[in-house]
Amino acid sequence: MPDQIRDFVEQNERPFLEELVQYLRIPSVSSVPGYREDVQRAAQFVADQLARIHLEHVEIVPAERHPLIYADWLHAPNKPTVLCYGHYDVQPPDPLDEWVSDPFEPEIRNDNIYARGAADNKGQMYIHLKAVETLWETAGTLPLNVKFLIEGEEEIGGASISRYLADHRQKLAADISLISDTAPYAASLPTLVTGLRGLVYAEVHAKGASHDLHSGIYGGAAPNPIFGLLELLSSMKGSNGEIAIPGMYDDVRAPSSEELHSWASLDQKALITHEMGADAVGETAYPVLHRLWARPSFDAHGIRGGFVGEGAKTVIPAQATAKCSFRLVPNQDPEKIVAAFRAFVTSNAPRGVQMDVRVLSAGRPWSVDVRSRAIQAARAALSQAFGREPALVRSGASIPIVVDIARTLGIPAVIMGFADPDDGLHAPNEKFNLRNYYTGITAVAMFLDLYSRTT
Amino acid sequence: MPDQIRDFVEQNERPFLEELVQYLRIPSVSSVPGYREDVQRAAQFVADQLARIHLEHVEIVPAERHPLIYADWLHAPNKPTVLCYGHYDVQPPDPLDEWVSDPFEPEIRNDNIYARGAADNKGQMYIHLKAVETLWETAGTLPLNVKFLIEGEEEIGGASISRYLADHRQKLAADISLISDTAPYAASLPTLVTGLRGLVYAEVHAKGASHDLHSGIYGGAAPNPIFGLLELLSSMKGSNGEIAIPGMYDDVRAPSSEELHSWASLDQKALITHEMGADAVGETAYPVLHRLWARPSFDAHGIRGGFVGEGAKTVIPAQATAKCSFRLVPNQDPEKIVAAFRAFVTSNAPRGVQMDVRVLSAGRPWSVDVRSRAIQAARAALSQAFGREPALVRSGASIPIVVDIARTLGIPAVIMGFADPDDGLHAPNEKFNLRNYYTGITAVAMFLDLYSRTT
Numbered sequence: 023m024p025d026q027i028r029d030f031v032e033q034n035e036r037p038f039l040e041e042l043v044q045y046l047r048i049p050s051v052s053s054v055p056g057y058r059e060d061v062q063r064a065a066q067f068v069a070d071q072l073a074r075i076h077l078e079h080v081e082i083v084p085a086e087r088h089p090l091i092y093a094d095w096l097h098a099p100n101k102p103t104v105l106c107y108g109h110y111d112v113q114p115p116d117p118l119d120e121w122v123s124d125p126f127e128p129e130i131r132n133d134n135i136y137a138r139g140a141a142d143n144k145g146q147m148y149i150h151l152k153a154v155e156t157l158w159e160t161a162g163t164l165p166l167n168v169k170f171l172i173e174g175e176e177e178i179g180g181a182s183i184s185r186y187l188a189d190h191r192q193k194l195a196a197d198i199s200l201i202s203d204t205a206p207y208a209a210s211l212p213t214l215v216t217g218l219r220g221l222v223y224a225e226v227h228a229k230g231a232s233h234d235l236h237s238g239i240y241g242g243a244a245p246n247p248i249f250g251l252l253e254l255l256s257s258m259k260g261s262n263g264e265i266a267i268p269g270m271y272d273d274v275r276a277p278s279s280e281e282l283h284s285w286a287s288l289d290q291k292a293l294i295t296h297e298m299g300a301d302a303v304g305e306t307a308y309p310v311l312h313r314l315w316a317r318p319s320f321d322a323h324g325i326r327g328g329f330v331g332e333g334a335k336t337v338i339p340a341q342a343t344a345k346c347s348f349r350l351v352p353n354q355d356p357e358k359i360v361a362a363f364r365a366f367v368t369s370n371a372p373r374g375v376q377m378d379v380r381v382l383s384a385g386r387p388w389s390v391d392v393r394s395r396a397i398q399a400a401r402a403a404l405s406q407a408f409g410r411e412p413a414l415v416r417s418g419a420s421i422p423i424v425v426d427i428a429r430t431l432g433i434p435a436v437i438m439g440f441a442d443p444d445d446g447l448h449a450p451n452e453k454f455n456l457r458n459y460y461t462g463i464t465a466v467a468m469f470l471d472l473y474s475r476t477t
Numbered sequence: 478m479p480d481q482i483r484d485f486v487e488q489n490e491r492p493f494l495e496e497l498v499q500y501l502r503i504p505s506v507s508s509v510p511g512y513r514e515d516v517q518r519a520a521q522f523v524a525d526q527l528a529r530i531h532l533e534h535v536e537i538v539p540a541e542r543h544p545l546i547y548a549d550w551l552h553a554p555n556k557p558t559v560l561c562y563g564h565y566d567v568q569p570p571d572p573l574d575e576w577v578s579d580p581f582e583p584e585i586r587n588d589n590i591y592a593r594g595a596a597d598n599k600g601q602m603y604i605h606l607k608a609v610e611t612l613w614e615t616a617g618t619l620p621l622n623v624k625f626l627i628e629g630e631e632e633i634g635g636a637s638i639s640r641y642l643a644d645h646r647q648k649l650a651a652d653i654s655l656i657s658d659t660a661p662y663a664a665s666l667p668t669l670v671t672g673l674r675g676l677v678y679a680e681v682h683a684k685g686a687s688h689d690l691h692s693g694i695y696g697g698a699a700p701n702p703i704f705g706l707l708e709l710l711s712s713m714k715g716s717n718g719e720i721a722i723p724g725m726y727d728d729v730r731a732p733s734s735e736e737l738h739s740w741a742s743l744d745q746k747a748l749i750t751h752e753m754g755a756d757a758v759g760e761t762a763y764p765v766l767h768r769l770w771a772r773p774s775f776d777a778h779g780i781r782g783g784f785v786g787e788g789a790k791t792v793i794p795a796q797a798t799a800k801c802s803f804r805l806v807p808n809q810d811p812e813k814i815v816a817a818f819r820a821f822v823t824s825n826a827p828r829g830v831q832m833d834v835r836v837l838s839a840g841r842p843w844s845v846d847v848r849s850r851a852i853q854a855a856r857a858a859l860s861q862a863f864g865r866e867p868a869l870v871r872s873g874a875s876i877p878i879v880v881d882i883a884r885t886l887g888i889p890a891v892i893m894g895f896a897d898p899d900d901g902l903h904a905p906n907e908k909f910n911l912r913n914y915y916t917g918i919t920a921v922a923m924f925l926d927l928y929s930r931t932t
Binding site: 221230233235238252253294300302314318319338342343 | 678685686687694698700701704706707708712756757758759760765769772774778779780781782783784785786788794797800802829837838874875
């Protein structure tokens with residue numbers, strides 16, 4: 023079966039590419055009203071292609087601004103069901119004059135296809151369709167059940183799909199979801215995302231005296247809310263870089279040995295020294311990737327108080343504010359962290375300074391069991407297709423749709439991205455590596471095939 | 478002698494008041510170009526009055542914007558010389574519609590005279606002239622030598638007098654200076670100011686990575702300059718409210734027993750609970766007035782970094798800045814404090830954050846020996862004139878002219894203020910208590926007489 027898949031993809035690179043070119047020519051910019059009809063055309067293109075590869079119940083579902091597309095094929099009884107997610111809308115192409123070729127007239131240079139949406143997400147989500155087609159053409163049927171849910175509002179916040187998920191749990195029920203909308207850790211390194219950090223974002227408002235005071239007259243006996251914030255927030259950091267809030271680490275789950283093994287093999291120079299532009303700091307007891315991916319972190323994002331203009335003003339301000347957040351890791355619960363934070367602030371507010379915590383947003387961390395059958399199948403498929411053991415990585419940032427699908431439908435996700443780190447998502451001259459496109463089709467087809475055999 | 482002085486002042490309240498009314502009618506607003514001729518008129522008025530009371534060498538000295546006035550009487554060989562300082566310029570009267578009576582048409586209500594400049598500083602500096610006149614009229618001569626130096630740019634920064642002091646050390650040479658430009662600690666409580674805090678004002682610029690970073694991706698390993706500032710500045714405060722910089726207290730001189738005794742007698746409720754609008758914090762080992770007047774303090778005046786708009790942005794900013802200052806007490810040296818601060822910042826900069834200290838201004842603390850003959854004479858004179866033991870207070874804020882005269886001429890200052898705390902300096906309905914005016918004249922005349930007898 024692997025050989026048949028590989029051969030079929032190899033023989034069909036030309037039509038696979040031609041279809042992608044057609045798809046990329048449609049300027050489905052979701053955020054600009056002037057592209058409305060083009061977005062609609064892109065939805066129709068995807069729906070037509072789904073129907074052409076034998077998907078059933080193909081629907082273009084009206085949404086708040088741009089439609090969702092649903093389709094399924096459910097004729098593999100006693101076999102698992104995979105929900106394939108993707109999006110057909112793209113970012114605006116601006117600034118236009120920085121593009122070497124027209125963003126909506128795909129051009130191939132050095133085995134890369136240049137166009138807006140090439141990697142994010144048209145090229146990657148189209149891999150799912152071509153993988154299903156490959157399975158059809160090599161086996162005459164599909165080895166498992168598939169559902170497709172493809173949105174047109176990803177680049178503008180994705181509110182419609184959240185509601186659709188919540189309203190159609192039964193219809194969308196599946197064993198796993200499959201998402202290809204991420205970059206690998208390094209160029210052409212097959213990569214599975216096995217965890218995402220959650221987030222609690224809050225403002226801390228500090229109040230001192232009833233009005234601004236002259237520091238000459240009152241300095242030494244007046245409460246200073248800037249200082250209050252400084253003392254409070256810095257008391258939250260322990261001497262080893264850890265967060266010094268009681269209970270903060272109670273629910274932190276250590277990463278799996280498979281993940282630790284993979285992280286140890288990854289080159290960190292590009293990420294830290296080059297991309298971050300600074301040497302790593304933080305919890306020295308843990309390797310850098312462990313800190314970024316499997317340890318909660320606490321950062322101040324903004325702070326303001328008192329006089330910040332040119333020159334000197336000897337004011338003790340009456341108030342000051344900081345914005346800060348916790349990044350959470352499996353299995354931390356945002357509500358418990360908020361409660362621990364509030365309790366810490368209450369019991370550690372410096373003398374004379376009133377502290378008020380306002381939580382602006384909270385999102386759960388996510389992870390997948392790397393020993394699950396789905397991830398085992400994904401690792402094997404990527405390994406066979408790319409000839410390299412895939413990296414198991416996490417992302418410190420949130421990908422809301424992953425957590426949304428996982429929590430709403432109660433299923434794990436296989437996050438298998440095929441973009442290269444330099445593909446220029448959201449930037450001029452966005453591209454997609456055609457080797458990743460073809461090998462991605464092989465990998466996803468192999469994954470569906472292998473996963474179908476696990477039950 | 479005291480009785481003669483008291484009697485003369487009592488018999489001359491009417492002319493003393495009439496002259497003050499004339500003086501207050503001249504709108505000598507130094508900051509507004511349209512009042513230029515009025516300011517000149519006020520200078521001429523003062524010069525004329527000085528000549529009328531037998532002062533010699535009366536000069537109207539051209540300055541950057543408004544002239545200085547100099548005068549002297551130096552015919553008391555082997556007697557000390559007193560340099561009387563004051564200013565004849567006033568603040569603008571705005572907002573005009575809040576005045577009950579015209580700011581430049583003095584009106585007497587409840588034994589107070591209402592006019593711009595009534596207390597700051599025309600009423601108070603005119604006390605010096607009337608005290609000299611009283612001595613002339615009661616003794617037919619002066620018991621010591623006097624020099625007057627009166628400026629017209631106090632409300633606009635006082636740059637000219639600094640240069641004049643530096644350029645005329647010989648001409649201005651004296652044993653002490655006498656300044657009446659402060660409010661007493663409480664209404665009608667005679668008060669001597671025996672110390673002023675100094676100031677070192679600085680900005681601390683913190684730099685982390687080369688550019689702003691996404692906290693999801695890098696949080697936990699990225700240097701955060703906001704946090705760097707938080708940690709650095711809060712590490713400067715010890716657990717008992719003290720400043721935790723090595724060497725900070727090396728040169729701090731304990732206040733005299735006379736001052737401590739006086740401070741213990743002062744009611745602090747008005748200052749702290751009412752005016753400050755908060756309970757006192759700080760170094761609990763010291764009484765509140767001791768903290769404010771005789772202990773160095775450290776305050777943050779402003780802080781800015783990262784995202785401070787509405788909502789949430791998960792940025793780790795590349796830089797952050799804080800403004801802060803030390804208030805210094807006798808005998809701290811601003812240069813030594815700057816050096817200690819820089820050394821502390823260098824050795825305590827949190828890992829990964831570069832700190833840059835920029836000093837914006839530095840001023841020395843000032844104090845006078847309360848056991849000196851001048852202060853002993855001032856205490857005795859105030860005590861006799863007001864029938865109350867005078868308070869010995871300090872001010873946490875700086876009064877640049879005091880330090881300027883003290884340092885340039887190398888002489889102590891007697892700071893004897895006669896305004897009431899509610900006189901509304903710089904505010905609408907500025908007033909001056911006529912009882913303080915007349916008793917002030919008596920007190921200054923007695924002081925000059927008593928001080929002349931100490932040598």
